[in-house]
Amino acid sequence: MATQPGSDGGRDLVTIFKTGSVDREDYPELAEHLLEGRTQLAAETGYLMKFGDVSHRGLTPFDVASLHDIPAYPLPETALESLPAHVRADLEQNGAVQMFASYDRERHRFENIALAWEEQEFLERIAELVAGDLSLHEAIDWTVVEEAERYTIAQWADIRGVTEDAVRSNVNSAREELLAEEDRESNEESS
Known part of the structure; x- marks a missing residue:
């Protein structure tokens, strides 16, 4: 080769x-x-x-x-x-x-x-999200669908071989956790 x-x-x-x-x-x-x-x-x-x-x-x-x-x-x-x-x-x-x-x-x-685009930055971001209490699937789905905007939920579900509902659920869970984290940080700064 x-x-x-x-x-x-x-x-x-x-x-x-x-x-x-x-x-x-x-x-x-x-x-x-x-x-x-x-x-x-x-x-x-x-x-x-x-x-x-x-x-x-x-x-x-x-x-x-x-x-x-x-x-x-x-x-x-x-x-x-x-x-x-x-x-x-x-x-x-x-x-x-x-x-x-x-x-x-x-x-x-x-x-x-x-x-x-899958090289180091992508992996570092997923590791950061997992360390912040997201599951691995939530972190990957959130990063690919929402942050990198590489695929739609339907495309990513097809690639992963899972249902669209599974990806949507992971993305929504990640969004809720990230918003809650932002609220906690905001409250800490105002205290």
Whole structure:
């Protein structure tokens, strides 16, 4: 399994984006660049992928897509199918996704996948919420649905394989606990 230079612990920063999501008026240089390289764009999935340097992590997927010095490759169906459900959902919802992953070029499959936003900040926030008396499920559901606004309750319930009511209940419980915590802190400050 080959890795690109600048990878993170054997994983590449991979940006996948929908080829049809580039508007000529909004991104004239990118549209022109993509038209010039049109022969590369025949992808059975309608998505392209770029392997970038970790230093590109702060760029949006569309900024990475517009970098001319990084080649774009068609995303094979097998690679798309190898993505976990929550990553595919994010890709479908937003038209683009950035992740850290290892890519097996022979089998055309991604492994060891983590969305770029799932890294340290996300885990630290969940740990903070759990330490503040939320259950793990309440903390995760609250962070993903409310704070990060990554998915709707229905999408997240489908990804987790639970009912919408279960996610809604966790989010509501988390909201009540966080509001109660704010009230306690407010009362302490006024005393």
